[in-house]
Amino acid sequence: MLLMGGDRIDEAVAHAAEVLRAVKDRDWSAKAGGLDWNCLETAEHVAGCLVAYAGQLTGRAADGWVPLETALDEGTDPEGAIRVIEATGAMLTAVVRTTPRGVRGYHPYPSGSADATGFAAMGVAELLLHTHDIARALGVDAEPPAALCETVLGHLFPHVPPFPNGGTPWTTLLWATGRGTLPGRAPLSRWRWRNPASLPAGPVALREVTPAAAADLAAGGTGGLAWIEGGPFEGTRTAAEMVTKAYTSGVYRPEWGMYVLVRTADETAVGGMGFHGPPDENGVAEVGYDLAVRARGNGYATQALRALSQWALTRSEVTSLLAVIEPTNAASQAVVTRAGYVRLPDRDTNRAYGLRRA
Incomplete structure (x- = not known):
């Protein structure tokens, strides 16, 4: 899968403009497919979304939408609407490319905020889907490039098994x-x-890794992150492979995969942490983690594990957490102990530690 960013917005804008210009001489007063808006109003909505997403990032909105509205001038024709989509798409692209790492803006679904890649993904989705709505009303096909659809799915719809029962990225x-x-x-x-x-954790934050970013990490990439020297460590890439495999096999559950530990002072990724999968039938979720060598000894893993554990134990489906560690890995055993885990009976040749809900 492709990483999400300004290039993806540009691709989606180019696709929308090509499709819509082919039908600009048709009746845009027709209702867009499946919507209450007509085609011109739908184009206005797309432009409004692109500006709003840019505004959330540039305005550093923390708890609500920046109060602005985008409207087409009275008498705007379809060609004018298409040019507005191109202009507002370019605005969002510029904002996404220049927004510093770590900046997040308010968006309600589901955790209350999104970063630049998230707003880029939402902008691409608006472009692809509403171009389809307009084209459908005007009697033409508007199937986007498969790689672009796959990337949107991998960023915004991790809960949807990809391409089930012979589906394609677009039909999915x-x-x-x-x-x-x-x-x-x-x-x-x-x-x-x-x-x-x-999730905040003192000097670091736990940033959930999307299936799209996990696929890039598993393939040897950066996942769109700036890594400390020597990172990502082997365990992080292995965890990314697990996420990728779970997603492609249709069993991935958002929030119960992988997080990257990012040092917030300079937005440098220093390690990985997360779960081996969702809680089992007994409510037990297994945790795992690693740090790049140059990031060790600063307490990052301990603080992150405390934060992730506290989050997990608030979930109704979780009764306890489990960490299984090789007996020679004294540093990792010290991390779980400092995070409040207690020794359990060994698992085969490995040592086990657990933390139960209070």
């Missing part, structure tokens, strides 16, 4: 947004996309 994206059908799946009348979570 249409189904996930209530616009299409897939064999063996009931149509959706309500849906939400998801932005990855960010």
Whole structure:
């Protein structure tokens, strides 16, 4: 999967402009497919979303939407609307490319904020989906590039098994947004996309890794992050492979995968932490973690594990957490002990530690 950013917005804008210009001489007063807006109003909505997403980042909105509105001038024709989409798309691209790492803006789904890659993904989704709505009303096809659809799914819809029952990235994206059908799946009348979570942990933050970013890490990339020298460590890449495998096999559950530990002072990624999967039938979730060598000895892992453990133990489906550690790894055993875990009976040749809900 591709990483999300300004290049993806540019691709989506180019696709939208090409499709819409092919039908600019048709009747844009027609209702856009499946919506209450007509085609011109739908184009206005797209431009409004692109400006709003840029505003959330530039305004550093923390607890609500920046109060601004985008509207087409009275009498704007379809060509004018297309040029507005191109202009507002370029605005969002510029903002995404220049927003410093770590900056987040308010967005409600599901954790209350998103970073630049999240707003880029939402902008791409608005462009692809509403171009489809307009094109559908005007009697033409608007299928975007498969790689672009796959990337949107991997960033915003990690809860949707990819391409089930012979579906394609595009048909899966249409189904996930209530616009299409897939064999063996009931149509959706309500849906939400998801932005990855960010959990504070003292000098570091735990940033949830999307399946798209995990695929890049597993393939030897950076996952879109700036890593400390020597990172990411081997265990982080192994965890990314686990996330990728779970996602492609349709069993991945958001929040119960991988997080990257980012030092917030300079937005440098220093390690990985997360779960081996969702809680089992007894409510036990297994944790794992590693740090790049140059990041060790600063307490990052201990503080991050405390924060992640506290978050997990507030979830109703969790009764306890488990860490299984090789007996020679004294440093890792010290981390779990400082985080409040207690020794349990050994698991085969490894030592086990657990933390139960108070």
